[in-house]
Amino acid sequence: MASVKPVLKWAGGKSQILHEIVPRLPSDFNHYHEPFFGGGAVFFDLQPPNGTINDLNSRLMNFYRQVRDNHEELIETNKKHQREIDELDDEATEEYYYDKRDEFNSLRQHGLCENEVLEASLLLFLNRTCFNGLYRENQSGKYNVPFGRRTSPDVVREERIRAAHDALQNTDIRNQDFTYVKHVVGEKDAVYFDPPYKPVSETANFDDYLAGGFGADKQRKLRDLAVDLHEKGVYVTISNSPPARQLYEEDDVPDAFEVESITANRSINRNGDDRTGAKEIIVTNVPQHMRQGTLSSFGQEDDA
Numbered sequence: 459m460a461s462v463k464p465v466l467k468w469a470g471g472k473s474q475i476l477h478e479i480v481p482r483l484p485s486d487f488n489h490y491h492e493p494f495f496g497g498g499a500v501f502f503d504l505q506p507p508n509g510t511i512n513d514l515n516s517r518l519m520n521f522y523r524q525v526r527d528n529h530e531e532l533i534e535t536n537k538k539h540q541r542e543i544d545e546l547d548d549e550a551t552e553e554y555y556y557d558k559r560d561e562f563n564s565l566r567q568h569g570l571c572e573n574e575v576l577e578a579s580l581l582l583f584l585n586r587t588c589f590n591g592l593y594r595e596n597q598s599g600k601y602n603v604p605f606g607r608r609t610s611p612d613v614v615r616e617e618r619i620r621a622a623h624d625a626l627q628n629t630d631i632r633n634q635d636f637t638y639v640k641h642v643v644g645e646k647d648a649v650y651f652d653p654p655y656k657p658v659s660e661t662a663n664f665d666d667y668l669a670g671g672f673g674a675d676k677q678r679k680l681r682d683l684a685v686d687l688h689e690k691g692v693y694v695t696i697s698n699s700p701p702a703r704q705l706y707e708e709d710d711v712p713d714a715f716e717v718e719s720i721t722a723n724r725s726i727n728r729n730g731d732d733r734t735g736a737k738e739i740i741v742t743n744v745p746q747h748m749r750q751g752t753l754s755s756f757g758q759e760d761d762a
């Protein structure tokens with residue numbers, strides 16, 4: 459099965475470390491759930507036959523709904539944006555960007571979107587032309603990332619959209635808090651949690667994805683949910699930053715949970731001593747003999 463690449467670039471995207479995460483998922487499971495979807499690098503690599511994906515970002519989940527249900531119309535709308543920017547010089551492209559950003563921000567009132575295909579197309583357009591492929595909202599929920607000056611961006615991504623469309627066919631797409639998952643999981647389901655990371659320092663701000671945030675209380679709630687799911691016989695795998703390790707090493711966490719430190723390229727230890735240089739941790743209750751192990755198709759390219 460050919461690997462599918464994410465359509466959107468997303469902060470915290472996992473394309474670079476798929477080779478660390480996927481082997482720690484179970485090789486056999488019933489349904490797959492990904493409650494903090496973002497760019498969905500793990501889901502697209504795995505292409506599970508069914509399950510749920512979710513993110514609190516409404517515009518993001520509308521995007522995947524359009525990819526699943528209206529991809530031809532989405533591709534046509536993207537092509538219109540491509541034709542328009544291909545005619546413009548740099549200065550005019552920047553002006554066009556800010557016009558489209560205003561249009562994007564005007565489409566949603568009180569959570570309701572007046573043109574879902576257009577919003578999805580504009581989300582992709584902004585993702586491809588903004589500064590660094592960031593998604594950031596101000597306090598009133600307006601997308602506010604500045605223009606990013608890229609030469610000849612492909613704002614259509616036709617092949618990726620077609621592949622993602624196929625991968626999403628039997629997937630339930632949700633837009634709720636991550637805790638929805640406790641109501642939909644069953645025994646031997648697999649859940650991959652990739653929350654906004656626990657800050658490395660008091661001042662580092664890792665919860666900027668949405669107006670709102672993901673503080674210490676939610677990190678603990680996620681840990682408690684992981685323990686509940688474990689007790690229901692669910693396979694749980696979680697990515698986080700090194701400061702989250704202590705939460706998963708507290709006494710009330712079952713021994714079945716292993717915490718492993720990884721760098722971008724290799725696993726440096728298990729349950730470890732020398733954690734210098736660790737960039738992330740992966741927590742999982744999947745027993746060694748049930749894991750996917752090493753697979754071959756991991757893309758090393760970035761999410762762009």
Ligand SMILES: C[S@@+](CC[C@H](N)C(=O)[O-])C[C@H]1O[C@@H](n2cnc3c(N)ncnc32)[C@H](O)[C@@H]1O
Pocket residue numbers: 468469470471472473493494495496497498499500512513514515634635636637652653654655667668671672
């Ligand atoms: C680290 S990112 C996910 C990255 C993703 N795995 C990828 O490969 O691109 C975290 C995501 O969690 C979402 N999020 C934040 N708080 C949430 C919550 N309470 N429930 C569900 N999703 C949430 C953010 O919108 C963001 O897209």
